[in-house]
Amino acid sequence: MSLLQLSIVTPQRLIVSDQVDQVNIPGTEGDLGILYDHAPILTGMRSGQLSYQKEGQTIVLIVSGGYVEVTENRVTVLAETAEFLDEIDRGRAEAARQKAEELLNRADLTDEEFHTAQKKLFRAIARLEGTESSH
Amino acid sequence: MPNLKDIRRRIRSVKNTQQITKAMKLVSASKLRRAQDAILAARPYAMKMMEVLNHLAARCNHDLHPLLAERQGGKVLLLVITSDKGLCGGFNGNILRRTAAYLKENGNKDTALMIAGKKGYDFFKTRSSNIIKHYIGWTRHFEYQMAVDIADILAKLFMEGDVDRIFMVYNEFKSVMAQEVLVEQLLPIVPEKNRNVKEHVVDYIYEPEEEAILDKLLERYMRTEVFRAFLESAASEHGARMTAMDSATRNAGEMIGGLTLTYNQARQAYITKELIEIVNGAEALKG
Numbered sequence: 171m172s173l174l175q176l177s178i179v180t181p182q183r184l185i186v187s188d189q190v191d192q193v194n195i196p197g198t199e200g201d202l203g204i205l206y207d208h209a210p211i212l213t214g215m216r217s218g219q220l221s222y223q224k225e226g227q228t229i230v231l232i233v234s235g236g237y238v239e240v241t242e243n244r245v246t247v248l249a250e251t252a253e254f255l256d257e258i259d260r261g262r263a264e265a266a267r268q269k270a271e272e273l274l275n276r277a278d279l280t281d282e283e284f285h286t287a288q289k290k291l292f293r294a295i296a297r298l299e300g301t302e303s304s305h
Numbered sequence: 306m307p308n309l310k311d312i313r314r315r316i317r318s319v320k321n322t323q324q325i326t327k328a329m330k331l332v333s334a335s336k337l338r339r340a341q342d343a344i345l346a347a348r349p350y351a352m353k354m355m356e357v358l359n360h361l362a363a364r365c366n367h368d369l370h371p372l373l374a375e376r377q378g379g380k381v382l383l384l385v386i387t388s389d390k391g392l393c394g395g396f397n398g399n400i401l402r403r404t405a406a407y408l409k410e411n412g413n414k415d416t417a418l419m420i421a422g423k424k425g426y427d428f429f430k431t432r433s434s435n436i437i438k439h440y441i442g443w444t445r446h447f448e449y450q451m452a453v454d455i456a457d458i459l460a461k462l463f464m465e466g467d468v469d470r471i472f473m474v475y476n477e478f479k480s481v482m483a484q485e486v487l488v489e490q491l492l493p494i495v496p497e498k499n500r501n502v503k504e505h506v507v508d509y510i511y512e513p514e515e516e517a518i519l520d521k522l523l524e525r526y527m528r529t530e531v532f533r534a535f536l537e538s539a540a541s542e543h544g545a546r547m548t549a550m551d552s553a554t555r556n557a558g559e560m561i562g563g564l565t566l567t568y569n570q571a572r573q574a575y576i577t578k579e580l581i582e583i584v585n586g587a588e589a590l591k592g
Contacts, residue, residue: 179349181529210508237522246356
C-alpha cells in the first residue's frame with residue numbers, strides 16, 4: 171500500500187514524522203482528507219482536531235492554526251501548536267476558555283486584542299472538544 | 306639567572322588567568338546547552354518552512370507577491386549578526402572579515418547594514434556610513450518578538466523599494482567545535498538552484514485564495530528565518546567561546562608547567578651555589 175510521508179512541526183519542536191495512510195486536516199475553508207496521490211495543495215489551518223491513520227489506528231492531535239502543504243505524497247503541517255490528546259490539561263483549557271470569553275465580552279477591545287482573544291478561545295474550545303470523547 | 310620572586314609572581318598571575326578562563330568555559334558550557342537545545346528544537350520548523358517556500362517559489366508565478374519578485378536594482382542590505390562580547394576566538398572576526406570583503410567588492414554606497422551585536426557595531430560604525438539600525442545587548446536577552454520586529458522592518462524596507470536584496474550574515478551552528486559563516490539570501494525568496502525541477506510542476510490548489518495565504522505565510526517565513534539565524538548565532542557564540550576558553554585554559558596550564566620548571570631549576574641552582582659557597586668557606590677556614 172502506498173503511504174504518505176507526514177511531518178508535523180511546531181516552532182517549539184518536531185512532533186510527528188511518520189509514514190501514514192490518511193491525514194485529516196481542519197483547513198480554514200473546511201476539513202480535508204488527504205489520501206495517496208492528492209493534488210498539490212497549500213492551505214491555512216484553523217484550530218481543531220487533526221488526525222491520521224496508520225496501520226488501522228487513528229491518532230488525534232489538537233492543533234491551533236498554521237499551514238499545510240501537500241506535494242508528491244508528502245504532507246507537511248506547520249502548526250502553531252500541536253498536542254496529542256493525552257497531553258492536554260482540561261483544567262487549564264477550561265480556564266483559558268473562560269478568560270478568553272470574559273475578554274471578548276468587554277466592549278473596549280482593539281481589533282488586534284479581539285483577534286488574539288478570539289484565537290485563544292478557539293484554541294481552548296478545540297482542546298476541550300477533542301478531549302470530551304475520551305473522558 | 307632569572308629572579309625567583311619574578312617567576313613566582315608570573316606563575317601566580319597565569320594561575321589567576323587560568324581560573325578566569327576556566328570559569329568562563331564552564332559558564333559558556335552551561336549557556337551552550339540551553340542555546341543548543343533552542344536551536345535544535347527550532348530547526349525542524351524552520352527547515353520545513355523553507356522547504357515549503359522553496360516548493361512554492363519553484364511553482365508559483367513570482368509576480369504573485371512582492372516578496373517573491375526579483376528586482377534589477379543593486380541596493381543591498383546585509384543583516385550582520387555578531388556577539389556583544391569578545392573572547393570567543395574567530396567568531397566575530399570571521400563575520401566582520403566576510404562583511405568587510407563584501408563591502409569592498411560591492412561598494413560601500415549601495416550596501417546598507419543592519420547590525421546586531423556590539424562587536425559588529427563597533428567595527429562598522431567608523432567604516433560604513435550606511436548603518437540603518439543596530440541592536441546592542443541582544444545576546445543577553447533574546448526573544449522571538451525581536452526577530453518579529455526585525456523581520457517586519459526588513460520586509461517593509463524591501464516592499465517600499467529601499468533595498469532590492471537582503472542577505473543575512475551569521476554563524477551557523479555546526480557542532481560545539483565548529484561554526485560556519487553563512488551569507489544567506491533572505492529576500493526576495495528564491496528557489497534552490499540545484500533543484501531538479503520536474504517537468505510537470507503543477508501549481509498548488511490554494512485555500513483560501515493565493516494572496517491571503519501568501520501574505521501570512523511569507524510573513525511567518527521571514528520571522529522564522531530571522532529567529533533561526535539569531536538562535537544559530539547564539540549557539541555558535543557559546544560554542545566558540547567554550548572552545549576558545551578551553552584552549553586558553555590548556556595553554557595557561559602548559560605555561561604554568563614551563564614556569565614551574567624554570568622556577569625549580571633556578572631554585573636548585575641557587576641552593577647549589579649557596580652550598581658551594583659554604584663548602585668553600587669551610588675549606589678556607591680549615592687551611
